[in-house]
Amino acid sequence: MxxxxxxxxxxxxxxxxxxxxxxxxxxxxxxxxxxxxxxxxSDVKKHIEPDRSLMLKILNDIPEQPETxxxxxxxxxxxxxxxxxxxxxxxKFVIPxxxxxxxxxxxxxxxxxxxxxxxxxxxxxxxxxxxADQANDSLRTYLSGGSKxxxxxxxxxxxxxNSNVSSSEAAPFDTAAITSEANSLNFDPGxxxxxxxxxxxxxxxxxxxxx
Amino acid sequence: MNKILITIxxxxxxxxxxxxxxxxxxxGTKDQGSDFSKAYKKFQxxxxxxxxxxxxxxxxxxxxxxxxxxxxxxxxLGSSIDVLIERNEQLRKxxxxxxxxxxxxGKDIIGMLDSDNQKLDEYxxxxxxxxxxxTLSQAAAEIKTYRTQQQSYLRKIVLLAHINQYENTxxxxxxxxxxxxxxxxxxxxxxxxxxxxxxxxLSQANDKINQARQKLSEIxxxxxxxxxxxxxxxxxxxxxxxxxxxxKDAYQLFKxxxxxxxxxxxxxxxxxxxxxxxxxxxxxxxxxxxxxxSTQ
Numbered sequence: 254m255x256x257x258x259x260x261x262x263x264x265x266x267x268x269x270x271x272x273x274x275x276x277x278x279x280x281x282x283x284x285x286x287x288x289x290x291x292x293x294x295s296d297v298k299k300h301i302e303p304d305r306s307l308m309l310k311i312l313n314d315i316p317e318q319p320e321t322x323x324x325x326x327x328x329x330x331x332x333x334x335x336x337x338x339x340x341x342x343x344x345k346f347v348i349p350x351x352x353x354x355x356x357x358x359x360x361x362x363x364x365x366x367x368x369x370x371x372x373x374x375x376x377x378x379x380x381x382x383x384x385a386d387q388a389n390d391s392l393r394t395y396l397s398g399g400s401k402x403x404x405x406x407x408x409x410x411x412x413x414x415n416s417n418v419s420s421s422e423a424a425p426f427d428t429a430a431i432t433s434e435a436n437s438l439n440f441d442p443g444x445x446x447x448x449x450x451x452x453x454x455x456x457x458x459x460x461x462x463x464x
Numbered sequence: 465m466n467k468i469l470i471t472i473x474x475x476x477x478x479x480x481x482x483x484x485x486x487x488x489x490x491x492g493t494k495d496q497g498s499d500f501s502k503a504y505k506k507f508q509x510x511x512x513x514x515x516x517x518x519x520x521x522x523x524x525x526x527x528x529x530x531x532x533x534x535x536x537x538x539x540x541l542g543s544s545i546d547v548l549i550e551r552n553e554q555l556r557k558x559x560x561x562x563x564x565x566x567x568x569x570g571k572d573i574i575g576m577l578d579s580d581n582q583k584l585d586e587y588x589x590x591x592x593x594x595x596x597x598x599t600l601s602q603a604a605a606e607i608k609t610y611r612t613q614q615q616s617y618l619r620k621i622v623l624l625a626h627i628n629q630y631e632n633t634x635x636x637x638x639x640x641x642x643x644x645x646x647x648x649x650x651x652x653x654x655x656x657x658x659x660x661x662x663x664x665x666l667s668q669a670n671d672k673i674n675q676a677r678q679k680l681s682e683i684x685x686x687x688x689x690x691x692x693x694x695x696x697x698x699x700x701x702x703x704x705x706x707x708x709x710x711x712k713d714a715y716q717l718f719k720x721x722x723x724x725x726x727x728x729x730x731x732x733x734x735x736x737x738x739x740x741x742x743x744x745x746x747x748x749x750x751x752x753x754x755x756x757x758s759t760q
Contacts, residue, residue: 425729426648426722434641435715438634440704441565443558444626448701450551451619453504455694457544458611460511464537464604 258282500550507543514540530597537600541591541607545584548611552577552584555622565629573621580614612691619692623700627680627687630707635680638673638714642666645721657728665721672714679707 258278265274273295279288517536521529556577559570566573587607594600645666653659683703690696 426645426725428719428722428726431641431715431718431722434637435712435719437637438708438711438715440630440708441562441626443562443565444623444704447555447558447622447626448697450500450554451615451697452694454547454551454615456511457507457547458608458694460514460540460544461604461608461611464541464601 500547500554503543503546503550507540507547510536510540510543534595534597534600537597538591538594541600541604542588544607545588545591549581549584552581555618566625569621569625573618576614576618576621580618583610583614616692619697620687623687623692624684627684627704631677631680634711635673635676638676638711638718641718642670642673642714645669645718645725648725649721652725652728657731659728662721662725662728665717665724669714669717669721672710672717676707676710676714679703679710683707 258281262275262278265278273292276288276291276295279285279291514536517529517533521533556574559566559573563570587603587610590603590606591600594603645662649659649662649666652662683700686696686703687700692700
């Protein structure tokens, strides 16, 4: 192995991500067994590293007091570590329980209930309006019939004076139409203009006559 | 609701200007077109200069003054012709803008105006080439004769067209209104309402319509037979205004008939109300609204 490569290996070993590169250097120098060992070591390191990091975190969280690990863990309030340790229980019991409570609240306090009742109310109003329209039509029919009755009574000379008859034909006198027509009773304004203009011609006639 | 309607009708009666007469339109002094007004103003100015020159010439009888007199004579006659031409243009615009009023007569009148303008152009040439007072006096007399014949005829056609239009629109609409009111009164009468007051008012209104017709007929005959000079024109204007007033009187009676008739109708509706009562509360209120709406 070249001294230059040794230096690279040492430098890569200091670097945490350099294991795979060490294996490549060894393999390139023909040291296959060492290269295989380096890869194995790299794999082992990959597997161990997360656990090692976790352990380091746990150990860092434990206060420096003469207590056992179990007591220490149970006495610590719910922290990240606590959540991680109780994650299994949380997944099995707490989340389903929370979902069950939410569903129960949803069923108990249905937010669509109010809307549903409003729709129902609207339906009732529509029904009432239809009924009113029908009643109105009935009234009109009745009144129309009454008018016919009145005409029949009039024709045959019976006591029509005492009948409560009316007529949809007997609509009120159209005052608006009369007023509208009354506003258009003037001659076309062009006539007034023409007469005014022609009158002014008398001055010309006077000049022509007395020339 | 009917009380409200009656109140509205009364207020409308008070607000509508019923005494607007034909003379109001005339005295309205609408803009008769800037070209005509300009021409007429120029004529008035020239007329003043002509009078002064004429007086001076008649007093002094000198050759130098005579030339000024001739010059002013040419100017005043020229400006007179300009006024006549602009008046024809005004009339042409009015006829072209109101084909419905003049109908087939419109084409005849426009043809007449074109012929008139051509004749007036010929007079202009004659006046401009005149070098003596005699020639100018002769030209003025020719124009005067021509105007008396031609302009009178033109005035007749225009006036008759307006009278025909008034009869076919306003008088006819008034007659239709009278017929409609008569039908309404008959309906009320069939319901044994006391309509004698309404019938009396309608009879008065019909008399007014007939009076207006008669008046227009007399004016028409007058226009056909008489020469339409300025004095006659004033007479015709006054008579047309009278006919218009008579029709307005008829409409006052129509309004009164409508108000009185609606009062009778509202009494009729009140007698129906008990029929509505047996219907349930919610539906009864809806019917009340609908009935009120329908009466409007």
